[in-house]
Amino acid sequence: MKLAVLVNEGPYTHQASDSAFHFTTAALEQGHEVIRVFFYHDGVNNGTRLTTPPQDDRHITDRWSDLARRHDLDLVVCVAAAQRRGVVDEDEQRRNGKDANNIAEGFRISGLGQLIEAGIQADRMVAFGD
């Protein structure tokens, strides 16, 4: 079955990103196709490579990047939400005249249309948030 996942909160502050990760992993293990993980609201903060969590804690962003690499997952960060919160890739850096970018490996920035498309294409969309 085709599944899509929506993540509405940032890493560490709320459990949403953890729950979404475990759900996505379990879905992949059962052979389902996860067509997209969309990061909206504060969820965009999952996509920064600048985090350094304590050594004895999980690394939420790296975990998503790894999962994306192994399963060819499409991790999409909403551009409008990302601009408000300072998550930037090379394109956005150039377009908005910023002097740095912070997007993590495996994440891409795109429009809200990608969320709607996921809703249309997927058999189920499961949302995690506050």
Next chain:
Amino acid sequence: MKLAVLVNEGPYTHQASDSAFHFTTAALEQGHEVIRVFFYHDGVNNGTRLTTPPQDDRHITDRWSDLARRHDLDLVVCVAAAQRRGVVDEDEQRRNGKDANNIAEGFRISGLGQLIEAGIQADRMVAFGD
């Protein structure tokens, strides 16, 4: 009177940072001394220079930076909370082997002790959050 302000939520997602800004401005206008604004939890996300909010919206980070410049405000971002969320200055960039930093002008990263000190030194500490 000596006041301290605590901001526990990031920009745009919650009104906390807006309320804290208006409160701080009003306090300064009345001649009070604001000895520190401390950013904790998701509040650390106020201190990134990479945001690009819509043209017709307020720029929350720039507004804090401007206020700090005009009133010599001490804007402190909690280091432990910042590491979890990817807010990085040059020191943190070096220490954690990151390839970029994103701290905004007028903000500095320091320890939680700065919050306790503010609580001891200030006559009143006012917290804004979720």
Next chain:
Amino acid sequence: MLHIVNKSPFEKNSLETCLRLSSAGSSILLIEDGVYGALAGGEMAGTIRDALADRTVCVLGPDLLARGIDPGRLIDGVEIVDYAAFVKLAVEQPKVQSWL
């Protein structure tokens, strides 16, 4: 003491807890979504009226205006304050607590 409540009482329990644990003589300031607690016709109105017997209840005017609530819709006895008065409340009361 100045107690600050910023959440709608229809969604979260902050106002209820603040009313349970605030003492006579204290001031309660409703800000952000907390201002909905002052609606005269709302389910919480009775509890707020009880509190008014021995506590002061204020709402932040700018937040009220943002939400389109006419002052005439508020519980009688609730005062409307601006940010300047918010600062004065924090300074006049010996202590401040935000019920986050």
Next chain:
Amino acid sequence: MLHIVNKSPFEKNSLETCLRLSSAGSSILLIEDGVYGALAGGEMAGTIRDALADRTVCVLGPDLLARGIDPGRLIDGVEIVDYAAFVKLAVEQPKVQSWL
């Protein structure tokens, strides 16, 4: 339909609203802080028991364990599921809604 609730009913109104607006035959899954809603001794227990008459109520085991709640403390009839069963619930039910 699968209804997912992730907030404690003692703090927020999500579970109450989910119970009001879910239909007979639907499944309700409590995750994260939502698992506290399944406590047999809690104030919400009566509402959950009523829902069990025509709906299925599950709690996510890993979240229950994290919070130190022994399965013996849950309302009778509430099922404990793991992440694999969470996925199965989402797949078996024709639609999914998270009450965020």
Next chain:
Amino acid sequence: MSEEFTSGTVKKFLYVNRRAPHGSNYAQEGLEVALIGAAFEQDVAMAYLDDGVFQLKSGQDTGKIGTKNFSATYRALGDYDVKRVYVERESLERRGLSQEDLMPLVYKDEDDDWEEKPLIHVVSAEEMRRIIDESDVILNF
């Protein structure tokens, strides 16, 4: 827009709005989803319940808190071909509100000589339950 994905598939999207405006921006960002979504030619409906009914309160003016007054954007719903906006009666009543407190949203009915028609339908919990059950993709903001 993205016809390769959308052609042929029309799903019932329901956006459930349960939070007050301004205190957080879930309301604003939720509205953005609905408006973008309308361009995909899906069957879109909005549900307002719990504190979400405050989003539709008339007379909102954010001038003194300096945030964006997105409440004007709700008036665009009709232009974006969203014709079904449901508000739960019980949620209104618990908050001491009635339909008269809400913005008078309208749409122009192209099948009826572009007559202006009300967009908001105040419904019971029972009707809201059915609306939810009949939707395919349900997102809460």
Next chain:
Amino acid sequence: MSEEFTSGTVKKFLYVNRRAPHGSNYAQEGLEVALIGAAFEQDVAMAYLDDGVFQLKSGQDTGKIGTKNFSATYRALGDYDVKRVYVERESLERRGLSQEDLMPLVYKDEDDDWEEKPLIHVVSAEEMRRIIDESDVILNF
């Protein structure tokens, strides 16, 4: 630590914990503040009420959700010279809990031959109100 700031001033700090653990990290980051704060030789007390009482529930095991099990850290409170931990009885009762459900936190009393003494005091709403009123700096997490 920072003696230039703290010498001479001893304030009553009260950390009010009202949120459940794990669903959000306010509990964990609030505990971090209390432990750092203890090093400043202030008079520190903890209050647990509403869903905050769940923070002290015994037997927490985050192994299967992969988050940090910071509940062990509460046992350090006594070592950090925090000797007053108050739990509101009404909050426990509404959740069907009693003191037996909580971690048995203790501290070693240096004035009483280092005897282990219980750290947790279950108090009424009335007592909690007085504890709050008597504090100087009150932070909610």
